[in-house]
Structures are given as structure tokens and as C-alpha cells.
Amino acid sequence: MKELSNLKKIEKRLYFSYANDGLADIVMGLWMILAGFFMLIEQTAFMGLSGLPVLFYIPVKKRVIIPRMGDVSFSKNRKKKISSTLMISIIAGAVLLLFLVFHFKYESGEQLIRANLHVVFGLLIAILFSFVALFTTITRFYLYAILSILLFSINKLIVNSVPLTQLIFGAVVFITGIIYLVHFLINNPVSGGLVDEN
């Protein structure tokens, strides 16, 4: 009865189980890895390409996830939340991109380099991941946000390189995503005729 009186919790749980397949982690992880890679090879002009994995999210969801767990259409409120997440992520991504391009463009002149620039960078990523966590209900994205701040804060003690820290962070997110995806695939096999039997 308690659960019945709190239908929002049921909706949240359904959405969580729909989104918790590791794909979001893989996409975000790849995005971070590619961004780190382009920074590392100092090809900031290609930074826009780092967002390409996002384009694969829906096709992979349709081909790999939906045949295993089924499809669902959420309420208008939930859809609004999803579209605002996407919009905020895109805006945050664009800000991050501009920040990076600007930073690398003027790096030689040291116009924008400040002692705590790497922390600002970590914070920007943390904000992006927090938004994803807020609207997808996947709480581990908050952990990624904390990890981002931590890694970029102690960056100088570990590798002393923003691109390498970015690569490490992306790899952690990506590998976590792979683990969740494998777990999902094992627990939700496609068996013959299961797609529709009613």
C-alpha cells in the first residue's frame, strides 16, 4: 500500500531500470576519452568529433537493449525531463568545448592559464555528469561527478596533465559502463519468441 501511494517512486524505478544498462556510461566515457585524446594530440579543431558517440546511443538502445528488456513510453513529464537533460548536456558540452578550444588557443600566451584551471575543468565535467544523474536517476553519475572533481584537483600530483587526467576519467566511466552492459546482457538474454507472445 505504501508503494501504491507513491506512484512516482514506481515511475522512477521503472525509468531507472530502463536507463541502467550501462549505455549512458559508455557514451559519456567515450566522449571523455575522445576529448582527452584530441587534447593530448593537440588537435582541438577535432574536439567536436568527441561528441560523436552520443549519436550511437539511440540506435544501440533500439538494436541491443529494447529486444532484451522491452520498450516503454514514459509520461509527458518524464519526457520533458529527458529533453531538458539532453538540452542541458548539449549546452554544457558546448561550453566545455569552447572552454577547451579557448584554453588551448591561448595557452602559449598564458593569458587564460591560472593556477586552478584544472579544477575549473573538473567542475565543468562534474556539472555535466550531475545533470545526467539528476534527470536519468542513475545515481552513480554523481559519483562520476565527484571523481571528476577529485581527479582534476589532484591532477598535478598524479600525471600533471589535463588531457591524461581526462583520459583516465573517461576510461573509468567507460569501463564501468561496459561492466553494467555485460551484467545487463547476461541477466536479460534474448530468447526465441520472447519479443511478443501476447
Place this chain on the structure above:
Amino acid sequence: MKTEESLSEKIQSITEIDKLIHEPARLMIMAYLYVVESADFLFIMRQTGLTKGNLSSHLSKLEAGGLIDIKKEFVGKIPRTFLSLSQYGRTEFENYQRQMRQFLENI
């Protein structure tokens, strides 16, 4: 005396509860469908943990009672069954919730 009678009436109202919804598996299906616009057969099966046959049988009863709408569609070459609560089902589910809450508050 009057209070006792009214309390008794409130408790007796449990007999008017919709038994089609009251069955645990169907209640679970109704609750899931209430919070989404629509879901396919596989999704509800995964979430409820019911077997194909069991779910199918409960869905037929809910459909016969006019509580849910079942639509069969082809997504590409794959046939899919989409389930959603009918307007009547939505109202009945809300009534059921109210009646149960009222009953439980009074016992």
C-alpha cells in the same frame, strides 16, 4: 453510536472494491501501466517477473474488463504488443487506491 455506524460502513465498503484490480499480479500490472503512457509486453513481463502465459492471461482479463488497451503493431518486421491503461482503467485504478486507503485508515 453514529460514529460507530459510519465506521462500520466505511469498513464494509471494502466489499465494493474492484476484484479485477485487487488480484496482486493484475494490481502490479495496473500500477506499472498507470505511471507510463504505454509499454510493450516484454517490458511489463520483465518488470513484473510474471511468465508469458501468466501475464497473457491477466492481460486478457484486464482487457475484457475494459481497463487496458492492447494494440498489436509491427516494428520493422517484429510484431509487438503495446499495452496502455484505458481512460476507464485509469479512473478505476484511482478509485481502487482511494477505497483501499480509506479502508486501511479505518481498521
